[in-house]
Amino acid sequence: MLKQEPPPQATPASSGDGDEEALFAECLRRAQAFLASQPTHIPHLLPPPPQTHIPDSQTAIVSSAMADTGQKRKRSSEMVRVSIRRPLDKLHFLQQVRRTRAVFESLRLYISKVEDEARAQGFWGKKGSSAMNAAALMLRQGLWLNREVRVVGPILGTRVGDVFFFRIELCVVGLHGQVQAGIDHVAAGGSATGEPIATSVVVSGGYEDDDDRGDTLIYTGHGGRAPSQLRHSLDQKLAGGNLALERSMAYGVEVRVIRGLKTMLSPSGRLYVYDGVYRVNRCWSEPGKSGFIVFKFELSRIENQPKLGSIAIKLAEELKFNMLRARPRGILALDLSSGRETLPVSVFNDVDADDAPLRFEYLPRRPSPAAGGCSCAGDCTGDGCGCTARNGGELPYDAGGALLRGRPLVHECGSHCRCSQLTCKNRVTQRGLRTRLEVFKSWERGWGVRPLEVIRAGSFVCELTGVVVVDDLRRPGMVNPNRFTPRWAEWGNLTRVLPNYHPPPACLLPPLEFALDVSRGRNVACYLARSHSPNVFVQLVVRGHDGGPLQPHLMVFALESIPPMRELSVDYGVGEGWTVVH
DSSP states (O other): OOEEEOOTTBOOOSOOOHHHHHHHHHHHHHHHHHHHTOOTTSTTTSOOOSSSSOOHHHHHHHHHHHHHHHHHTOOOOOEEEEEOOSHHHHHHHHHHHHHHHHHHHHHHHHHHHHHHHHHHTTSOSSOOOHHHHHHHHHHHTTOOSSOSSEEESOOTTOOTTOEESSHHHHHHHTSOOOSSOSEEEEOGGGBTTSOOEEEEEEEOSOSTTOEEOSSEEEEEOSOSSOTTOSSOOSOOOSOTHHHHHHHHHHHTOOEEEEEEEEOTTSTTSEEEEEEEEEEEEEEEEEEOTTSSEEEEEEEEEOSSOOOOHHHHHHHHHHHHHHHHHSOOTTEEESOTTTTOSSSOEEEEOSSSSOOGGGGSEEOOOOOOOOOOOOOOSSOSOSTTOHHHHTTTSSOSBOTTSOBSSOOSOEEEOOTTOOSOTTTOTTOGGGGOOOSOEEEEEETTTEEEEEESSOBOTTOEEEEEOOEEEOSOTTSTTEEOGGGSOOGGGTTTOOTTTOTTOOOOOOOOOOOOOOEEETTTEEOGGGGOEEOSSOSEEEEEEEESOOOSSOOOEEEEEESSOBOTTOOOEEOOOSSOOSTTTO
């Protein structure tokens, strides 16, 4: 059951520190500015009013409404530790965080697309921050998590190793409440003793005196340098976040540690990894490398937690590098597809002698029976594309290939379309794997699939293939597409954020009268684990103007941002599924 235990020193308080209030005010300002500046003709966001802009009176109403809701949703200073025991409770919070993150990322993608469309038509000249605007709109609707209380220790629904592409997303889920400051804490007014208490820190290599050894961390306090400089120019003081960390040590309050890593794979240039909770062991001050006084904190990782997420990322990189030079121990095959995929699919088993995946014919993709297509001469970004028209008049993907929102059926261009197969933006799933995947064996679940790279939410992962059959669909080894739960409806559903947002056009599909026989041929997707809280989902996709029996492709997309080495799972409904595979 759900259990809340306040730390010994914590009591409710009415206000937080200045940084928190500034973040709150900035988010509300951004939400108001974004809504007020929308070109009214952009589809699916706001219904077109008679005016060409939002009048001042309407803007005032929006501002007033946000001021009212914002006042009610200020972040509390009441601190609690939260623990759960029942598996159903864990599943509930896991799904809550997953849905919140899905709303954030799909909203960010959609805002970026709307801004690009508006800029192309001369409305805006400057590109905004889609991540901050998405967070602001979610705050306005009260969708940020853990604002009612300040949670000490782990955040329910988050897992060690979770990855985030934007710093503001840490605030949305409640892992860290500061966009810039490295130490998040409850101000002195939130403590019965009148002392600040730290709840989390972000380690991103911003201070030259930091010493990060993984399970042990020497963390340099904040202050004493300009924001754009690594070296200190002033003495630090035992105040604010520094004092909060020292008081957390005195009271034995654990802190969450998030590591920021530089990467070209993130649109923000950084990847943030949650690495669990640490205790503060020591605090001291000394001259730093620049000669000025700095405060240092020794943090050690609390026992019995999963392995460090940042270590898993480095391990995956080393594994990919080592496979280029030699066959590491446990690798049964460097490429299960024998070159038929765009990226190699390795097979790993250090559990037993089972080599079952090597005994099947590998089917990288299923041919499309499309008999017609669009007559576009370019990349299908215009209004005259017949395939785009079947998607409600819009491309289903953004410029980076991420699915903007799930649909009952996505129409891509096909082999009979005249558009370029290289530049058309409506051929995402036809270009093969974009992430290195590995089929692996575990003691607990048998064969599964894990990525060797970070997968961004909304990204195409792989196609689920097999031999198409239209009779005797219930025999063992069959994958029935009707049994996949409609998780696609969760991805890109923005009705909780934008009340006037138009969902995808309704498309009532008849039952699909075919199945995939994976007892004769299969690919990497056939080893996906089954879960009622999955991190990937199946999206039905057809190519071109298919005039024959409806036999869409089963395409797998990421429902959340997935770190390397984390098992991929899909919701295949109730029952055993394709028992021959596992």
